[in-house]
Amino acid sequence: MFQAGAREAPELLPISMLNALVYCPRRFFYEYAQGEMLVNEHVLAGKVQHERVDAGGLRAAAPGLALRRVYLFSQRLRLAGLADMVEVTAASGDAPPEPRQVTRQADDDEAALDPQAEIVPVEYKKGSAQGGRLNDQVQLCAQGLCLEEQTGRVVAGGYVFSFRTMHRAWVPFTPDLRRQTEEAVARAFALLQRGVLPPPLPASEAKKCRDCSLEPLCLPDEVRALQRN
Numbered sequence: 001m002f003q004a005g006a007r008e009a010p011e012l013l014p015i016s017m018l019n020a021l022v023y024c025p026r027r028f029f030y031e032y033a034q035g036e037m038l039v040n041e042h043v044l045a046g047k048v049q050h051e052r053v054d055a056g057g058l059r060a061a062a063p064g065l066a067l068r069r070v071y072l073f074s075q076r077l078r079l080a081g082l083a084d085m086v087e088v089t090a091a092s093g094d095a096p097p098e099p100r101q102v103t104r105q106a107d108d109d110e111a112a113l114d115p116q117a118e119i120v121p122v123e124y125k126k127g128s129a130q131g132g133r134l135n136d137q138v139q140l141c142a143q144g145l146c147l148e149e150q151t152g153r154v155v156a157g158g159y160v161f162s163f164r165t166m167h168r169a170w171v172p173f174t175p176d177l178r179r180q181t182e183e184a185v186a187r188a189f190a191l192l193q194r195g196v197l198p199p200p201l202p203a204s205e206a207k208k209c210r211d212c213s214l215e216p217l218c219l220p221d222e223v224r225a226l227q228r229n
């Protein structure tokens with residue numbers, strides 16, 4: 001049974017919604033099923049910082065290419081969305097590809113066709129240091145799974161770039177992270193199918209609520225208090 005105003009389960013789920021789901025299932029349901037978006041200082045700062053990334057485009061980065069705002073999808077996982085950046089680099093063995101400076105505008109995509117090239121998604125985040133939290137890593141891994149399905153190549157990992165530190169951290173797509181990512185997809189569709197707003201996070205995770213733009217709508221403290229009575 002769907003609540004009033006809730007959307008039906010989609011054919012393809014936006015990849016970014018996996019981030020919301022892992023952060024908080026209630027936030028996911030508000031944002032995706034009910035279309036609720038509130039802007040706080042964290043959301044606004046993230047939007048401003050993303051403006052350059054969101055401009056899109058293709059650039060050469062020796063040795064390789066950096067493509068901004070790349071559309072990704074997976075028929076198997078029923079996912080679709082945009083990667084902030086996908087880098088196509090020369091193979092570098094077991095070590096993560098070295099960060100490089102984007103230097104000049106590309107006029108062809110030869111590097112993208114290199115059979116030895118490595119494909120690396122990069123996700124830009126406002127404050128995620130050390131590779132981000134699990135919600136960021138699941139979003140990034142979902143991009144990797146889409147890229148694997150679209151290209152037929154193994155995507156070993158990706159980067160979470162932090163606007164706060166201006167550094168990026170390598171996130172390997174381990175079997176465990178891949179499993180958690182696929183479980184998040186299954187949970188998202190199950191929640192949408194059920195159509196019921198999940199309860200707030202437990203008090204032990206209340207710190208997340210302090211950073212959540214939906215706190216004034218969600219009223220987690222009040223709902224928890226009512227649940228206790």
Ligand code: SF4
Pocket residue numbers: 023024025026027030199200201208209210212213214215218219220
């Ligand atoms: S305020 Fe807390 S419980 Fe409510 S949506 Fe945000 S993170 Fe989830």
